Amino acid sequence: AQKVTQAQTEISVVEKEDVTLDCVYETRDTTYYLFWYKQPPSGELVFLIRRNSFDEQNEISGRYSWNFQKSTSSFNFTITASQVVDSAVYFCALSESNSGTYKYIFGTGTRLKVLA
Amino acid sequence: EPEVTQTPSHQVTQMGQEVILRCVPISNHLYFYWYRQILGQKVEFLVSFYNNEISEKSEIFDDQFSVERPDGSNFTLKIRSTKLEDSAMYFCASSLNTAAKNIQYFGAGTRLSVL
Numbered sequence: 484a485q486k487v488t489q490a491q492t493e494i495s496v497v498e499k500e501d502v503t504l505d506c507v508y509e510t511r512d513t514t515y516y517l518f519w520y521k522q523p524p525s526g527e528l529v530f531l532i533r534r535n536s537f538d539e540q541n542e543i544s545g546r547y548s549w550n551f552q553k554s555t556s557s558f559n560f561t562i563t564a565s566q567v568v569d570s571a572v573y574f575c576a577l578s579e580s581n582s583g584t585y586k587y588i589f590g591t592g593t594r595l596k597v598l599a
Numbered sequence: 600e601p602e603v604t605q606t607p608s609h610q611v612t613q614m615g616q617e618v619i620l621r622c623v624p625i626s627n628h629l630y631f632y633w634y635r636q637i638l639g640q641k642v643e644f645l646v647s648f649y650n651n652e653i654s655e656k657s658e659i660f661d662d663q664f665s666v667e668r669p670d671g672s673n674f675t676l677k678i679r680s681t682k683l684e685d686s687a688m689y690f691c692a693s694s695l696n697t698a699a700k701n702i703q704y705f706g707a708g709t710r711l712s713v714l
Contacts, residue, residue: 488607509653526703528642528690574642578701584655585701586632586645591641 485510487577489590496595497598504560504593506575512536516582517551517558518587522572531573534558565597605691605706612681613714617627620676620709622691631674632703633666633693635659642690648674681713 486509490544496502519531532542534551542549546563562569572594576587604623611620624631633709648654648666665677674693678685688710692703 518702520705525707526710527690527707528692530702530704533702544673576642584630584632584649586647586655587634587642587703588644591643 485512485577485588486580487575487588487590489573489575491593492591493594493596495596495598496568499564501561501563502565502595502597504532504562504573506557506558506560506590508558508575510579512575512581513525516578516585518576518578519549519558519560520574520576521575522592524571524584526573529587531560546595555567562595565595567597567599570597571596601704602692603693603704605689605709607709608707609710609712610637610694611712611714613682618678618681618711619704620689620691620711622674622676622677622706623672623691624674624691625704628693628695628704630654630694630696630703631666631668632694633676634690634692634705636688636690636708638687645676645689678711681711683713686711686713 488507508567515536517534521529539551548561550559572592575590578585578587606621615676631648634642635645642656646660647654661681667675688708690708691706694701694703
């Protein structure tokens with residue numbers, strides 16, 4: 484069965500530290516998509532990145548980078564030089580092609596607190 | 600930039616009352632979703648909707664729930680007789696299609712409080 488595990492419930496770092504948020508997924512599908520969303524204190528879900536199962540290239544976008552490793556079923560998210568504005572809950576999500584509707588299965592989220 | 604709009608932002612209701620949560624998806628999107636997030640917990644899939652019918656629903660989406668796209672722009676979630684455990688944040692999402700562009704864009708959510 485499909486599942487997303489975010490083992491880190493809460494992480495606190497001091498501003499300018501680097502932080503990595505872990506995401507481990509389970510799926511039987513060969514074609515699937517992984518996502519990261521940010522949920523700031525205001526509550527909305529903000530799309531950060533999508534990665535498909537055939538593309539293991541790591542991606543960097545400014546201070547954000549993602550490491551996708553199929554061998555370990557992980558899709559980790561690193562914030563470099565964290566800032567207070569990065570404080571939020573971050574959700575990893577999985578979407579499978581065999582679900583028909585590509586619904587998302589979310590992890591339980593990691594609350595990141597960046598302290599000034 | 601196009602966005603998904605949800606109204607109201609906060610709905611308070613008495614147990615047993617009917618509520619309708621409203622969403623305006625991004626205009627050229629074809630797939631619509633409702634998710635629920637109980638306070639402090641993960642976001643859970645409720646239902647997906649395509650071509651004017653439900654395409655998939657979770658076990659949470661029982662007979663008390665229904666969805667509708669009444670006029671080609673709005674997408675609504677109705678809870679017929681609310682229970683205390685329906686208190687949650689409800690998110691609407693839309694996407695262009697399933698495979699090539701299956702990024703779901705979420706609204707800001709409606710917080711439902713059942714008293």
